[in-house]
Amino acid sequence: MSRIHLLFVVSASLAVAACPTRDKYDRPPTVRITTPTATTYTHGPVEIRAAIDHDLDLPVVFRVDGVQAKALPSAKEAFTWDTRSVLEGPHMVTAEVEFSNETAMSNAVTIIVDRQAPTAVLTPLPGATEVRLRSPITIAFSEPVFLASALNSTFSVSVAGTTVPITTNMSPDQTGVVITINDLTAFSLPAMFTVRLASSITDRAGNELALPGTWSWTVPDWIRLPSTTTQTQPALAVTAASQPILGFTECVPSSNGCGDRLRVATLDGQSWNVLDIIPDAGDTAPGYSLVLDAEDHPVVAFTEFAASTGTAVHVAAWDGTTWSALAPPIGASGSSSAARAPLVRLAAGNPIVAWRDSKVGGTGVFAALWNGAAWNPFGDIGYSNIDQHDLMLGVDGKPLIAWSNTGGGGGASFWDGGQWQSSSFTRAAPVSIAVNASLNALMIDPTFTVVSSTGGGWQPAVSTPVPADGAAQQFVLATTPQSDPVVAWINPETPSNRIGLARWTGTMWDTRAGLFRGTGNPLAEQPRLIVDRTGSVWMAWREGFQVNVWMSNY
Numbered sequence: 240m241s242r243i244h245l246l247f248v249v250s251a252s253l254a255v256a257a258c259p260t261r262d263k264y265d266r267p268p269t270v271r272i273t274t275p276t277a278t279t280y281t282h283g284p285v286e287i288r289a290a291i292d293h294d295l296d297l298p299v300v301f302r303v304d305g306v307q308a309k310a311l312p313s314a315k316e317a318f319t320w321d322t323r324s325v326l327e328g329p330h331m332v333t334a335e336v337e338f339s340n341e342t343a344m345s346n347a348v349t350i351i352v353d354r355q356a357p358t359a360v361l362t363p364l365p366g367a368t369e370v371r372l373r374s375p376i377t378i379a380f381s382e383p384v385f386l387a388s389a390l391n392s393t394f395s396v397s398v399a400g401t402t403v404p405i406t407t408n409m410s411p412d413q414t415g416v417v418i419t420i421n422d423l424t425a426f427s428l429p430a431m432f433t434v435r436l437a438s439s440i441t442d443r444a445g446n447e448l449a450l451p452g453t454w455s456w457t458v459p460d461w462i463r464l465p466s467t468t469t470q471t472q473p474a475l476a477v478t479a480a481s482q483p484i485l486g487f488t489e490c491v492p493s494s495n496g497c498g499d500r501l502r503v504a505t506l507d508g509q510s511w512n513v514l515d516i517i518p519d520a521g522d523t524a525p526g527y528s529l530v531l532d533a534e535d536h537p538v539v540a541f542t543e544f545a546a547s548t549g550t551a552v553h554v555a556a557w558d559g560t561t562w563s564a565l566a567p568p569i570g571a572s573g574s575s576s577a578a579r580a581p582l583v584r585l586a587a588g589n590p591i592v593a594w595r596d597s598k599v600g601g602t603g604v605f606a607a608l609w610n611g612a613a614w615n616p617f618g619d620i621g622y623s624n625i626d627q628h629d630l631m632l633g634v635d636g637k638p639l640i641a642w643s644n645t646g647g648g649g650g651a652s653f654w655d656g657g658q659w660q661s662s663s664f665t666r667a668a669p670v671s672i673a674v675n676a677s678l679n680a681l682m683i684d685p686t687f688t689v690v691s692s693t694g695g696g697w698q699p700a701v702s703t704p705v706p707a708d709g710a711a712q713q714f715v716l717a718t719t720p721q722s723d724p725v726v727a728w729i730n731p732e733t734p735s736n737r738i739g740l741a742r743w744t745g746t747m748w749d750t751r752a753g754l755f756r757g758t759g760n761p762l763a764e765q766p767r768l769i770v771d772r773t774g775s776v777w778m779a780w781r782e783g784f785q786v787n788v789w790m791s792n793y
Contacts, residue, residue: 268292270299270314270336270345278349280443285350287318289334291343300335308332322352353444357381363432365454371481372458372792373773376418376434383413384448387438394418395437399430424749428460428792460752464788467511470499473786474529475767475779476537482506483777483788484537486529491521498522503529503537503557517555517562519543525550525579532556532585538565540583540592552581554590554609566609571596571619582629586636593630593640604628606638606654620652620659627670633678641672641682651680651692662692669714669728671765675700676722683714689724689743700724706748707739715768717776721745725776727768735760738780740791749793752776757787 474486759782
C-alpha cells in the first residue's frame with residue numbers, strides 16, 4: 240500500500256507543479272506497446288517497449304499470456320524477451336502501469352515464437368531426368384519467406400555451365416518463386432540445367448531455409464513415350480495438362496482378314512491405358528480422327544458400314560466412364576454413302592465433321608455441323624477427285640477445309656455463312672491447314688512457304704520457306720500459342736526415311752530438332768503434329784505397325 244500511496248503522491252505533486260487544467264485529468268492516462276506494433280514472428284530475443292500517455296515516466300510491468308514476465312522501473316526502458324526456451328506458437332504480450340486508484344493495461348500484441356526452419360519443394364526435382372523444357376521452374380515454400388537480397392539477384396540459371404537470362408517472380412503471399420528462362424532457343428539439348436541460390440532465405444521468424452546452394456536436372460532433346468502398335472495411321476491429342484491421348488486401330492479377325500477396330504488410350508506415365516471399346520467402331524479402315532472436348536475427354540469421328548447408311552460417319556464421345564454417340568451417323572447420300580477419312584472439330588461443344596464421299600463426277604468433300612438436335616449440312620465444297628483433305632475452324636467456328644485432287648491441284652475452301660469460298664494454288668501443295676491469332680487460314684504453298692489467307696488470296700506469313708529438302712513430302716502444319724507456325728514432314732531417304740521438324744521463332748526457323756526417326760522406317764504418310772498449351776511439340780508416326788509418340792524439347 241505504501242508504494243501505491245507514493246505513486247499517488249508523486250502524481251499529485253506533478254499535478255501541482257505543472258499546474259494542469261482540470262480537463263487534463265478528465266481522461267485517465269493510458270499505456271500502449273510501441274514496439275512491436277503488429278504481430279511479430281521470432282525465434283530468439285525480441286525487444287518490447289511501452290509508452291504512457293502524458294509522457295509519464297512510471298514503472299511498467301510486461302505480461303506474457305497474463306503472467307508477469309518483467310517489471311521495469313521506467314517505461315523508457317526496453318524489455319528484451321528471450322523466447323528461446325518458451326513454447327512455440329502465439330503469445331499475447333501486454334504492458335501494465337499502476338496509478339493511485341487504478342491499473343492501466345495496454346493493447347495486446349501477438350508475438351509468434353517459431354523455431355522451425357521453412358521447407359521447400361523444388362520443381363523439377365533435383366537430379367531429375369527426362370524433364371520437359373517448358374516445365375515450370377518453381378520453389379514452393381512451406382510458409383512466407385523473405386530474401387536477403389533482391390529477387391532478381393537471388394537466383395540464377397545456367398545451361399550446360401553457361402548462365403542464361405531469366406525472369407523471376409515471387410507470389411504475392413511470399414510462398415512461391417517462379418523462374419522463367421527468357422530464350423528457349425539459345426542452347427542445344429540434351430543439357431543439364433542448374434539453379435544457383437546467391438543469398439539466404441528465411442521465414443518471418445528469421446529461421447533460414449535449408450536449401451542446397453544449387454540444384455540440377457537434365458533436359459533431353461526428345462522425351463520418348465512408350466510405343467504401341469496400330470493397323471492404320473494413328474491420331475493424337477494432348478490435354479491442357481500436357482498429357483497425350485492416342486487413337487489407334489487393332490486387328491479384329493473377320494471373314495475378310497482383319498477389321499481395324501478403333502481404340503483410344505491415355506498415358507499413365509509408364510504405359511498406355513486403353514479405354515473401353517467404342518460402339519460401332521469395329522472396322523474403321525477408311526479413316527478416323529480424334530479431338531478433345533472442353534473437359535479434355537476424347538471425341539472421335541470414324542466410318543462404319545451399315546445397310547441403312549452405307550459407310551457413314553459416326554461421332555462418339557467419352558465422358559470419363561463410357562462412350563456414347565453424339566449424333567446419328569451421317570453420309571453424303573444415305574445408303575449409297577462411301578464416306579472415308581472423317582475429320583472432326585468442336586464448335587462450342589458441337590461437332591463439325593468433314594469427310595470425303597462419292598458424288599457425281601468422282602469424290603468430293605462434304606461437311607456438316609451437329610447442332611444438338613440435327614445435322615446442318617454445309618454440303619459439297621465443289622471440287623471433284625479429291626484425294627486428301629484437312630479441317631480447321633475459323634472465325635465464329637466456321638469450317639476451313641484444305642484439299643488436293645488427283646489432277647495435281649489444291650487449295651482451301653472457307654464457309655462464309657452461306658456458301659463455300661475457295662482459294663487455290665497453281666500446283667500441288669501440302670494438304671494441312673492451321674489458323675493464326677486472327678483465325679485466318681494458314682497453309683504451306685508449293686514453295687514450302689507458310690502463307691495466310693488474306694483478302695481472298697494467299698500472302699506469306701513468314702519471311703522464308705520451310706528449310707526442308709526439295710524431295711520432302713507429307714507436310715503437316717500447326718501453330719504455337721503465340722501463333723508461330725510449326726511444320727513437320729517426311730524426308731525420303733535410303734534405306735530409311737526420316738522426319739523433319741522446324742518451328743518459326745518470329746525471325747527464323749529453329750531446326751535444332753534436325754532429322755530423326757525411331758528404330759524403323761517412318762512410313763510415307765503425314766506424321767501427327769500437336770503443339771500443346773505450353774508450346775511443346777508432340778509427334779506420332781508409324782514405323783511399320785509400331786507407333787512412336789515423342790515430345791520435342793525444341
